[in-house]
Amino acid sequence: MPEKKTFKITHNRKWCKNCGICVAVCPKKVFEIDRSDRHAIVNPQDCIGCQMCVEHCPDFALIVVEVKNE
Template sequence: MSKQKLKSHRINREWCKGCGICVAFCPKKVLELDREDKAVAVRLEDCIACRLCELRCPDLAITVETEDVPVPS
């Protein structure tokens, strides 16, 4: 059995229109909008790799990559 762990979290700033949907759906408040109204990951260490930001982004500007981590039995 394994658990998903964050490998990388990428935001394509050219595609991001700053709608804030990703910020609203993030359960751990990892994302914020910066001064240019673009999404930015400010607390990556809190990311649980749920992929809600990636799934909800209407511009497909977010990519979350995960890796399997074995769960001790």
């Protein structure tokens, strides 16, 4: 059985306007809006690396890269 791929999500808070698009487009619910209406990465272990958040972010505030498991 192949090992599950893991991904690192980098969020640039200086660029992010907290529009919530990443929350809306993520199929795995990796993101949420927290109590202070800020974007939060709450389930990074569930990321499948689909890049939907990166492709739809109008602020270019997200980067998703695969982490090589050794």
